[in-house]
Amino acid sequence: MDAVVTYSPFVASGIRITVALSLLSLLVAVVLGLLGAWAKLSGSYAARRIAELYTTFIRGVPDLVLMLLLYFGGQMALNRLGAITGLWKHIELDAFTAGVLAIGFIFGSYMTETFRGAALAIPRGQVEAGLATGMSRPTLFRRIIWPQLVRHALPSFTNIWLTLMKATALVSVIGLEDLVYNGYAAGKATRMPFTFMFIVLMTYLAMTAISDLGLRWLDRRYSAHVRAERPA
Amino acid sequence: MSLTEFSENYAPVDFMLVAQHWPLFLLGLRNTLILLAGPLALSCLFAVPLALIRANRVPIANRIIFAYTYLFRGTPLLVQLYLLYYGAAQFSLIRDTFLWTILREAWWCAFISFTLCSTAYITEILRGAIETVPKGEIEAANACGMSPSTRMRRIILPNAFRRALPAFSNEVIFTLHSTVLASTVTIIDILGAARLFNNKYYLAFDGFIVAALLYMALVYTINRGFKFWEGKWHRHLSRERTT
Numbered sequence: 001m002d003a004v005v006t007y008s009p010f011v012a013s014g015i016r017i018t019v020a021l022s023l024l025s026l027l028v029a030v031v032l033g034l035l036g037a038w039a040k041l042s043g044s045y046a047a048r049r050i051a052e053l054y055t056t057f058i059r060g061v062p063d064l065v066l067m068l069l070l071y072f073g074g075q076m077a078l079n080r081l082g083a084i085t086g087l088w089k090h091i092e093l094d095a096f097t098a099g100v101l102a103i104g105f106i107f108g109s110y111m112t113e114t115f116r117g118a119a120l121a122i123p124r125g126q127v128e129a130g131l132a133t134g135m136s137r138p139t140l141f142r143r144i145i146w147p148q149l150v151r152h153a154l155p156s157f158t159n160i161w162l163t164l165m166k167a168t169a170l171v172s173v174i175g176l177e178d179l180v181y182n183g184y185a186a187g188k189a190t191r192m193p194f195t196f197m198f199i200v201l202m203t204y205l206a207m208t209a210i211s212d213l214g215l216r217w218l219d220r221r222y223s224a225h226v227r228a229e230r231p232a
Numbered sequence: 233m234s235l236t237e238f239s240e241n242y243a244p245v246d247f248m249l250v251a252q253h254w255p256l257f258l259l260g261l262r263n264t265l266i267l268l269a270g271p272l273a274l275s276c277l278f279a280v281p282l283a284l285i286r287a288n289r290v291p292i293a294n295r296i297i298f299a300y301t302y303l304f305r306g307t308p309l310l311v312q313l314y315l316l317y318y319g320a321a322q323f324s325l326i327r328d329t330f331l332w333t334i335l336r337e338a339w340w341c342a343f344i345s346f347t348l349c350s351t352a353y354i355t356e357i358l359r360g361a362i363e364t365v366p367k368g369e370i371e372a373a374n375a376c377g378m379s380p381s382t383r384m385r386r387i388i389l390p391n392a393f394r395r396a397l398p399a400f401s402n403e404v405i406f407t408l409h410s411t412v413l414a415s416t417v418t419i420i421d422i423l424g425a426a427r428l429f430n431n432k433y434y435l436a437f438d439g440f441i442v443a444a445l446l447y448m449a450l451v452y453t454i455n456r457g458f459k460f461w462e463g464k465w466h467r468h469l470s471r472e473r474t475t
Contacts, residue, residue, distance in 0.1 A: 060448035062409040064416075065423055065440055073437035162306070169308035173416055180311055187318065194319030201307050201315060208306035 003190040004199070011196070014182030015203060021099055021178065022165045028104025029164065033111020040116050051112060058109035064170050067102040071174045074098060099171035107164045114160065118152035119145070151222040158215040162208055169204075179203060245438045253429060260425030261446060267411045267421060271346035272404065278351045283358035284384075297355065304352035309410050312349060317341040317417050338417040346414075350407050357403060361396035362388060394465050401458035405451055412447075422446050 039051035058066075075093040082088040122145060130140040172181035179200055187196035239248035250257070285293045286301075304312065320326050320335040334340045365388050373383040415424035426439030 057448075059405065060451040061444045062412040062423070062447055064412045065426075065444050065447060068423075069437055069440040069444060073440065076436055166308040169310045172310070180308070180314070183311075184314060184318070192322055194315065194322040197311060197315040197319045201311050204307040204311060205303060 003186075003192060004195065007186040007190065007196070010182050010186055011179070011199065011203075014177060014179035017096075017177060018165075018168055018179040019207075021096065021103070021168050021171060021176075024100045025103035025107065025168070026161060026164060028100060029107035029111050029160070032104060032108025033115050036108060036112030037115035037119055040112065041119060055109045055112055058106055063102070063106050063167055064173060066106060067099065067170055067174060070102045070105070071095065071098040074101070095171060095174045095176035098174065099168070099176055103164060103167055103171075106167070107160055110160050110163075111157075114153050114156040115149065117156070118149045121152045122148050147222065151219075151226075154215065154219050154222060158212070158219075161211060161215070165207055165211065166204065245441050246435075249433065250429070250438070250442050256420075256425045256429060257422070257442065257446065260420055260422040260443075263414070263419060263424070264408075264411050264421040264450075267342060267346060267414055267419075268404075268408050270343060271350055272407055274347045275351040275354050278347075279354035279358050280389075282351070282355040283362060286355065286359040287362040301352040301356050304349050305356065309345065309349050310413050310416065313342060313345045313413055313417060316345050338414075338419050342414040342417060342419055346407070346410065349410070350403065353403055353406075354400070357396050357399045358392060361392040361399075364395060365391045397458070397462055397465060401454070401462075404454055404458070408447070408450060408454065 036051045036054060039047040042048065061069075071093065075091065075098075078091050078093065082091065126144055126148075127140065130144045135143065168178065169180045172178050172184070175181070177185075183196045183200035184193070187193035190196070236248050239246050282297050286297055288294075316335065317338060320331075320341075326332055326335060369387055369391065370383065373387045378386065411421055412423045414421045415427060418424075420428065422443050423440075426443035429435070429439035429442070430437070
């Protein structure tokens with residue numbers, strides 16, 4: 001028990017890395033997802049093909065392989081590109097950045113499908129009505145599309161977020177000192193691998209449970225009007 | 233310029249060198265396939281009774297199984313695997329018994345944790361499918377005088393399996409994705425082979441590209457297989473649509 005107390009700040013610093021990594025990758029994923037959905041729904045043939053290629057590629061390659069590829073290959077590719085174009089000098093891609101980019105890139109493809117489905121669920125007439133009342137495109141997006149996009153996308157968004165959080169455990173493989181890495185190191189140092197891995201497991205479970213509750217609350221808020229209609 | 237020369241100096245991946253090491257990648261492929269098929273087959277076997285218990289809300293067992301699926305679906309597989317592989321050694325109770333001959337082996341730890349994890353996922357998929365079998369079909373089965381077990385065997389399960397097929401195909405792909413974790417505990421699966429290959433020649437990422445291509449080929453094959461399977465099982469649906 002003493003060992004657990006001694007090592008708790010060490011494990012806590014791992015939690016901080018895991019949470020920061022999850023949130024930043026989520027941001028990347030949402031941006032890529034919105035871009036991807038826009039590309040898939042756009043009239044441009046090339047944009048549709050690129051988005052299609054992106055989602056198929058991600059489905060075909062396991063996340064860890066992609067992460068290793070990006071971590072070891074991405075740096076080389078970036079530097080070669082920099083040397084050719086002369087735009088930047090030597091870049092060091094650290095494990096954290098590689099992790100955020102890889103996880104964001106992977107989950108962006110799942111977000112693409114989510115947002116595409118959600119956007120398709122918005123009746124076309126509402127967009128036309130919005131334009132007819134003289135709304136500008138940004139206003140239309142903010143007042144009509146966004147609230148409904150969130151509502152339709154939320155259930156699947158919840159799933160993706162939970163999967164994403166678990167996927168961040170993989171960054172320990174490329175040496176980033178996240179929750180898993182620190183838990184493993186602490187277990188090794190104290191010769192109590194089970195105890196520390198169990199703490200790590202329970203921490204992930206707690207993060208899952210908290211997100212689940214939070215997102216369910218959000219879901220209730222965004223679909224309040226739908227629920228109110230039901231009893232009638 | 234010879235092919236070898238081109239491969240060594242100009243190609244993005246030295247494919248001749250990869251070709252020379254085909255037995256290594258074949259071994260990786262074999263191990264990946266075993267780690268995919270074995271746990272999946274076992275999971276399907278275990279998931280059916282568990283899903284039935286969940287769907288029928290059998291008093292205490294339902295709670296226990298829910299706790300199990302929640303735990304395994306709510307935590308990373310990597311941590312589950314580490315817990316079993318590194319954690320088991322902490323207890324002398326395990327180290328001194330025959331259990332140690334199993335839990336000492338990375339291979340068995342991977343096999344067990346993959347099975348436990350995908351059983352949890354498949355149980356929940358199947359439970360959802362069983363619960364959404366239309367009420368009318370169940371009532372019709374009752375009206376025909378089917379016993380509960382006949383009703384289960386002839387009406388509910390076939391319907392649920394068909395309904396679960398798309399989600400199941402997704403699950404198979406995700407299971408394939410998660411088999412790469414075996415390489416973190418020294419098993420030579422496709423990714424493990426790629427890592428060995430990289431280390432041997434001080435390459436940064438060439439092996440990973442080969443691995444990525446192999447995984448893509450596997451996913452493509454699995455997708456094809458499921459398309460075919462869905463075509464067979466959902467044939468009555470497509471006929472309805474055309475008429």
